[in-house]
Amino acid sequence: MKYKSQQVAWWFFTLSVILLVLQIVYGFIMAFAHMGFDVLHDIIPFNAATATHKNLLVVWILSGFMGAAYYIIPEEAEHELISVPLAKLQFWSLAIVGVVAVAGFHMNWWEGRKFLEIPRPLDYLVVLNVLLFLYLILMTLFKGKKQTTTALVLSMGLLFAALLYLPGMIWFDSQTMDSFFRWWVVHLWVEGVWELIMGGILAFLLIKLTGVDREVIEKWLYVIVGLTFISGILGTGHHYYYIGTPRYWLLIGGIFSAMEPLAFLGMALFAINMYRKGEKRHPNKIALYWTLGTAIMSFVGAGLLGVAHTLPQVNLWTHGTFVTAMHGHMAFWGAYGMLVLAIISYSMPLMTGRKMYTKEGANYAFWLSNIGMVGMVTAFAAAGVTQVYLERKVGMDFIEAQQAMAIHFYVLVGAATLFTIGVTMFIVNYFKYGRPTEEALEPA
């Protein structure tokens, strides 16, 4: 670690891992409800559990991105963060808004819009919070000695992510219009600007971990984020097949969605090639595992499993079934969850001066969580395909089909247990690192 202000990232990473644990708890509540054990219904009905599960995901990933930006931008710009107290204020306001939102979900205070359940008054606070965050990041970059491509791509991703939050705050009387713009936020985030953020963080990690020349890595970074936008922007069309929008979206969405895996394939090949070119001298092998892992799992989860059901002929049957959950889980884990764990694994030894990556637990955390996730996704796939055939193709009653699928949720819970053991080991290791220290600062 070169700049003291980079330590502020620790607060955001800590919030991230705590929210990840809570997200998993709510996931179990939902899985048990699907198995027929909806025992918490009176306190946490299913819609409260799902809103909490999804929003905790968004907030822990965003908190991870913010931590990553606070760590990366000073180092790339070669300048201390312009204000650490303001960054801490931004942290606490984020944490408080998050807690109020989650508490609100349990008291019927929300909006029924998937992934954007946070009620409108809190949306305004989120906007203020993000404006403060962007001010700190962009001013640090502006005042810095260098404006590297990696820093610019990361900052552009964060800026666009903030701008794209706004269409989700407009009220529409029509469910079709509401859904249309909800996807401007959700799709253009996860299959657009978040990939820019991902590209920026990945490029930073590859530069540091492989020792490959920055110019080479950053050139390919441009190509990959270019592919992301060319396929991802018009790929939004795959959400416009069946919501009351014209049929031409079936063609546009189909074609551009089929191209979306290219960006992820590019990302995976890029990471693997840079690793092969590199010196392989960096001692933090676990950070490298997570870095290569995120590139590969995002290609499988977001790229391949995405295109598996975005062709209109397939999506007509799978739309609104567990096939979507199959894709969603591995896509979010592969592209964004693992990425946040990668930057945490890389930066924690440098912030604290402790080399916990040599511990066996760090290794098991990686493998168990990933094997668990593959098992979970397989269970979702089995449930989804069963649902499509029984309910959609054969016309079985919804609840009867759900009961026939219940067995797959037992498998899901088994795999999720493995996943949870892996994540727990990661978090135990995280807390063993302790707080960042001044001694960890590299001499200037």
Place this chain on the structure above:
Amino acid sequence: MLSKNQARTFFFAGTIISFLVFLGLTWHTLAREVPEQTNAKNITESVIRGKKIFDSNNCMGCHTIFGEGAYYAPELTKAYQRKGEAYIKTVLTVKTPWAPRGRKMVAYGMSEQDAADVIAFLKWAGEVDLNGFPPEPDLQSKVPAPSSSQ
């Protein structure tokens, strides 16, 4: 071999062109097509109130509508046409949890007016042209009926 400048141009040009095409299509979709395809003239005050009730209770947190939401409770797009007004009204106004085959729904105990508004919203939703969604079961006729002798 591709230079960094060329790569940068590819990124910016590709992004800007894609976004402009997307904006153009968005305008065409929303201004020219959606009002007719969704029968916008039928979005009455009652439908709007119904949507607000639907949103503020996070119905999408268990159900799907237009195929969007959670997968814990039935798809509601054609609920009005499938189940009829009386059934839906009972589900919405009942004071004890509705629990078909043990799967519980929150007991909303809605007023007559609120239930009527939600029903108006669901009726409107069921009449939107969704390009063939939800599809009719195409394998239903091929499944042999269970033998009655067993």
